Amino acid sequence: MNTEDRVAINKLPTGVPGLDEIVGGGLPEFSFNIIAGAPGSGKTTLAHQFVFANATPERPALYFTVLGESSIKMLRYQQQYTFFDSAKLPNSIRFINLSQVVLEKDLGAVLEQITKEIEKSNPAVVVVDSFRTMVRKPQSDLDLQSFIQRLALFLASWQATTFLIGEYAEDELRDNPIFTVADGLFWLRQTPERNSIVRKLQIIKLRGQDSVPGLHTFRITDAGVQAFSRTFGLTGHLKDPPSHRRLCFGIPELDKMLGGGVREGDSVLVAGSSGTGKSVLATQFIAEGIRKGEPGIVAVFEERPQAYAERATTLGLDLETPQKDGKLKILYLRPLDLSVDETMHSILDAVQRIGAKRLVIDSLAGFEMALSPGFRADFRESLYRMIFALTGIGVTILSTVEVDESFTEFPFSTYSISFLTDDIIRLRYVSIDGQLRKIMVVIKMRGGNHAKDIREYEITDKGVVILGKRLSDYQGLISGIPVRSNRPDSTEVPSQDTGIKSKT
């Protein structure tokens, strides 16, 4: 069929932040949808958001309540949400109670009542809440199937987009005539995981629409339901072409080791044990970016933004002014039941708001702790999606990760995520001449040359300072217990992969 001959399906805004992206741009007009889930999973709130987003005096919404929550209490609670606009009642949104008909009569009478109200109001949106209580009354399967079929046909003919809301358990999904008739099936889940509650939304089916498959986390706040797409709202976003720009740390020797800095759009991992200066390095990276006119974001999990900024001040770095100027945003994310998708949403929102070029995640361990236990199991996979999405829009990410110091191994990360990162800088303690000193080495730089040198550094009131020469007179430095090799010191020039030979 010629594309021009095809019927265009209008997409209606769901009124739920993040959900339009998940359903493929909006809800198909005139679709017959079911919102299913356990009590308290947010079904009514989601339906209300849709109703408030679409109802107009010309094409109002009819909200039929049945035997569930009392209408007065429902409105008492729902009006607490910011999306609730009292001005829409009763001209744009009418609440109609069907409990009497349901209790005293049969499904035929219920259909008749719904039909009568629809003919009277010509609504654009119809909600039946809770539909499940209506069909729990004893009746034959044929009656129920016939009722559903007739209701769906009638509502479609009246050009109404419909939601039936019902409490369903997962095992009721099979062989249920309601689900067969429905164009869209939204399943809301809330599951306890240790001490956290995780809410997830799944679009089990949505006819005529390319919805994002899988389970998407959502949260209910004073703004109502907010969904977080697994694609982070970046569906259809073209990956920015690779940049050849190098982003400096503002630490000349380190920048030299990195061949001029990290490539724009790279994901950099700074790994080391406690006190090795990972956060200091991260702060210098952000501060240098701001100095060069590149706005930045720092996502902190282990200390509050104020404390983070104050610590930067002790290094001679001003993070207060750029925050006031909108060049820096320090995000404190520590609710302990976050999903990566939700964190990502906060970060992306900040990236778009200030046009951030650099992002620091300090630290991955803190990030993992902030997640609900259920999401920690998927941490690696989630990080992969997050890093891919952010670097795809040209943001350079520096993550810090704490690794256990070992004298038999030289791990890069506790998460086996080194494959996710383009560049790895490893910091560690070494025992030299009766002192616990610090060394730094660039382990990898994807697509770029870097020095192989192992350099000693100190943390001073100016931040990380790399000391003079590479440590060529020791062997076994990465073991943490080096042995003096009695060879002369190297030059100050760091050796490069590209044949710049070190003095040995």
Next chain:
Amino acid sequence: MNDAGLNMTTPPKMRDLAHRLLAYEAVEGKTSELEEAATLRVYEKLRQSLGEFVGATGFQSLAFRALTQAKSEAPGLWAVQIAADGSLQGLGEFEPQLVEFEPQLGSGKDQASEGGVVLIARLLGLLLIFLGGTLTLRLVQSAWPGAAFDDCNSEIRRKA
């Protein structure tokens, strides 16, 4: 703390709104009608409007609660009852003894007038407690589409 629901007196705002609704209906009706006719008309309009929204049983529960509260404030309502469908019964039946031995309560007409105000005010007061001022006013507006309400405190005008 909002203790309007536990107070033994009607919230002044709702009492004022009830007065205005009754006055509006009294003008709408025939001048020869009894005081209780205006109360019944106001009540019926609320029953129709709220009944659609909360269902007959829901309205009956609200009305029963409002009447219980109102009776403690207006003894003239002693004979009034709420039927299963939420309709009002027994309005206009006054306790003769009260009129005879407690003249400070006024005549039967006064009792009917006061009882009507208190009952409607209590019903509106319950809505105010559950739904807040804005939604209550919107529900009242939908029951009196021909009237203009600026807010709970101002006078009700007829729309031009």
